[in-house]
Amino acid sequence: MKKIHILLIEDNKLVRxxxxxxxxxxxxxxxxxxxxxxxxxxMRIKKHNPDIALLDLGLGHQNSLQVAELFKKDFQEVxxxxxxxxxxxxxxxxxxxxxxSGFILKDATVSEFIKTIRSVYQGNxxxxxHLTDSLFSQIVEHAINRFKPSVIDESFxxxxxxxxxxxxxxxGSTNKEIAQKLNxxxxxxxxxxxxxxxxxxxxxxxxIAKHVNLHNPDKTTTGTD
Numbered sequence: 726m727k728k729i730h731i732l733l734i735e736d737n738k739l740v741r742x743x744x745x746x747x748x749x750x751x752x753x754x755x756x757x758x759x760x761x762x763x764x765x766x767x768m769r770i771k772k773h774n775p776d777i778a779l780l781d782l783g784l785g786h787q788n789s790l791q792v793a794e795l796f797k798k799d800f801q802e803v804x805x806x807x808x809x810x811x812x813x814x815x816x817x818x819x820x821x822x823x824x825x826s827g828f829i830l831k832d833a834t835v836s837e838f839i840k841t842i843r844s845v846y847q848g849n850x851x852x853x854x855h856l857t858d859s860l861f862s863q864i865v866e867h868a869i870n871r872f873k874p875s876v877i878d879e880s881f882x883x884x885x886x887x888x889x890x891x892x893x894x895x896x897g898s899t900n901k902e903i904a905q906k907l908n909x910x911x912x913x914x915x916x917x918x919x920x921x922x923x924x925x926x927x928x929x930x931x932x933i934a935k936h937v938n939l940h941n942p943d944k945t946t947t948g949t950d
């Protein structure tokens with residue numbers, strides 16, 4: 726059985742050891758390193774080539790966003806999962822822009838924790854269930870407000886239904902209102918929004934910036950992150 730190689734980034738040793746102990750009990754998981762120091766993190770990534778990096782949201786001596794940016798810049802093949810209490814929505818948007826694959830709240834059960842790691846390893850994007858209703862819509866709306874829907878459509882090859890959802894979000898519709906207008910369930914709307922978010926998160930910095938410059942050369946992108 727191929728094991729999921731995990732790098733654990735947590736500066737609290739007690740928490741780090743506790744999580745590592747739990748993960749080591751899983752037959753399909755291998756904690757290749759557990760670190761809280763940024764310099765050592767770089768060494769561990771290069772040495773062990775992990776599949777998943779579990780990143781503590783509240784690193785004491787370095788900003789977790791900076792560490793996520795490090796992965797985005799130099800180690801894109803590593804899937805990053807952020808652990809912590811609910812971060813501000815602006816931080817979540819930044820993490821998504823940096824290619825983070827998921828979030829695990831620290832009050833999650835062990836089974837939820839393990840399930841998230843496996844799901845991300847399989848290529849999925851994960852947020853806690855109670856955040857998916859409003860948060861996905863707000864993130865997508867933030868992107869749409871900064872970059873015209875036509876630019877997003879062209880850049881990310883949205884499906885016909887996804888384009889309809891984008892337009893309705895752009896018009897200010899909630900998930901429930903979108904469901905009513907398109908005659909689909911709210912859960913289906915959430916699924917579409919999730920897919921849209923995945924596409925927006927892939928290469929947002931490069932593809933959107935490129936297309937905004939091509940289609941709107943005089944436009945300056947502003948917004949509250």
